[in-house]
Amino acid sequence: MNIAMFSDSYYPYVSGVVRSIELFRHELSRLGHNVYIFAPSYSRQKKEEGVFRFPSITAPTIKNFSLALPFAPGVGKMIRDLKIDLIHCHSPFLLGSVGARAARRQKLPLVFTHHTLYDLYVHYVPLFPGLARRLVLGFVRKFCNNCNLVITPTNMVAERLRELGITVPLEAIPTGLKLEEFADPDPDWLRREYGIGPEEKVLLCVARFGKEKNLDMVLEAFLRINRACPATRLFLVGIGPYEEELRAMTANMGLDSRVTIVGRPLPRRTLTDYYAGADLFIYAATTETQGIIVSEAQAVGLPVVAVGANGIAEMVNEGFDGFLTPPSAAALAEKSLLLLQNDELRHRLGSQAKESAKQISAEATAIKMARAYQTLVN
Structure with a gap:
């Protein structure tokens, strides 16, 4: 099959949505399918075969x-020239709307992945958040009901929709893990790199450093943890x-020497070594539809302590892996x-997390x- 994916976010921007697109594109290609990406342009982007960029402006x-400018007079010809069989949108907004129009005009099946609980992100709208929430919910409902299939990362999100x-068909298909990325990490790298003693946990x-990730709650939790167990360190990556607010909060709490904020993109191998060097993964976001980050931590053998909301509640098995x-x-x-105070329990839950x-x-x-696609194409 020839598949066109339209997304409002793609590299060099980094997010869970982008990671999901990358993983599915890679694995679908391995299965013999051709996946083409339609995404916003960035000044520092790398050219990549099969990725088509739209003129964009920087988000305020x-x-x-x-933010891509959703005007694409030549996109229909591109879809025909590429012999696209199906269009898959990863946003209902700017480029999602372009993809949806192209699907209607070319009479192609339209799939949408509901990656984000959009109504929980209205804090990025500076005025009238209540009105913004109602408008967003109405828009997303209409967009979904004009699709042939809506993908959700978890069953919990499907129920919410x-x-x-x-009313259209829903199917829960989580973003998967490339397990080979987590097969041989260096569990000692983090302690060597930062001079962490063997007695320290x-x-x-x-997480993305955004308000919706509740990182202030993580810091407040760690303040309590560090008071009860001083030989502890926290890494926020x-x-x-x-980021500036996080650094200010860390300083105000007097945690500068115990909290390390790593505010830069990391190679996959380095990120895996951060996971492998930790004793515990802590997470407080309540807006996740899946939380691929949690699954990555589990893949390295980290038990997870997380707020049990939305998609996260389906990714952590209470008392088994966290x-x-x-x-x-x-x-x-x-x-x-x-x-942290029970090594046997922590190691057992970490092993079960894998x-x-x-x-x-x-x-x-x-x-x-791919099976879901093929059913629609047939």
């Missing part, structure tokens, strides 16, 4: 994110607009301390996606 609220009024949180908590710093701290991660290999999820 996220300085490293581009049904409650929203989505390391907590890790990998990510990039995003909230713990789910209410959305409070006290609850996160309590479950984290339980694991087994959980094996259930969503990238190859298996791509095969499931």
Whole structure:
């Protein structure tokens, strides 16, 4: 099959959506399909075969994110020339709308992946957030119901969409893991790199530095953890607009010597070594549709303590590979301390976390996606 994917975010911007697109594109290509990406342009982008860029402007609220101009008079010809069989949109907005129009005009099947709980991101709209939330929900409902199939990363999100009024077929297909990336990490690299003593316990949180990730709650939880167990360190790894606020909060809490903020893009191997060098993964976001970051931590053998909301609640098996908590710093701290102070329990849950991660290999999820495509094309 020849598949066209339209997305409002793609490299060099880094996010869970971009990672999902990259993984599915790679695995679908291995299965013999051709995947073409239609994405915004960036000044520092690398040219890549099969990736078509749209003129863009810099987003006013996220300085490293581009907003594509959704005007593409030649896109229909491109779709015909590429002999596209199916269009898959990864956003309902700018380029998603371009892809949807192209699908209608070319009479092609239209698939949409509902990656994001868009109504939980209205804090990026400076005025009238209540009105913005209603408008976003109405727009997303209409977009979904004009598709042939809507993909969700978890069953929980599918249920939420049904409650929203989505009536078209829904199928839960998570973003998979390239398990080979996590097969041989260096568990000692982090301690060597940062001079961490053998008696110290390391907590890790990998997330985009955005307000919706609740990183302030992670810091508040760690403050409690560090008071009860001083031989602890926290690493916050990510990039995003909230970095300055995080550094200011860390300083105000007096945690500068115990919290390391790594605010730069990392090669996959280096990120895997961060995972492997930690003792515990802590996460507080409540807006995730899946939380691929949590699965990555599990793949390296990290037990997870996370707020049990939306997609995360489906990725962590309570008491088997981690713990789910209410959305409070006290609850996160309590479950984290339980694991940090019990080596046997922590190692057992970490070992079981690896087994959980094996259930969503990238190859298996791509095969499931390809079958869904083929059904529509047929």
